[in-house]
Amino acid sequence: MHELSLMQSVMDSVRPVAEENHATKVVAVNLDIGEMTEVIEDVMEFAFGVLCEDDPLFEGAKLNMNFIKPRSVCKECGLEFEHDRFHMTCPNCGAVGCRLIEGRDLHIASIEIDTPDEEGGS
Secondary structure (H helix, E strand, O other): OHHHHHHHHHHHHHHHHHHHOOOOEEEEEEEEEEHHHOOOHHHHHHHHHHHHOOOOOOOOOEEEEEEEOOEEEEOOOOOEEEOOOOOOOOOOOOOOOEEEEEOOOEEEEEEEEEOOOOOOOO
16 A cells, blocks of 8 residues: 555655644645556545544645546657556557656645634635
8 A cells, every 4th residue: 555655755745844834733735646656545535544643733634636647748749648547559640659748746736724823724
């Protein structure tokens, strides 16, 4: 289950940013996740919940995931195209020599925090 280690890395990255901004609470973590990472949404949510337990900074935080479709470029004709995880054949020329250019990364898009001066998140 690589989702647990991924989520631990996300939280390890969010914590110092939240602390530098004097957060009293992390309200939400917003992720962009490429479908080629093969991350399972339910497992990510479970891992996030487990890691937030008993952590005052993350307790009650929401996890929002935006899944990014894979995009490739054909090495033969240069067409850029969107596809699913299993079909990377160029729809223009039928070539199989395509290079994945999007859909394999996981990025923290943003975080929402509460600070001592606020009633809601920012």
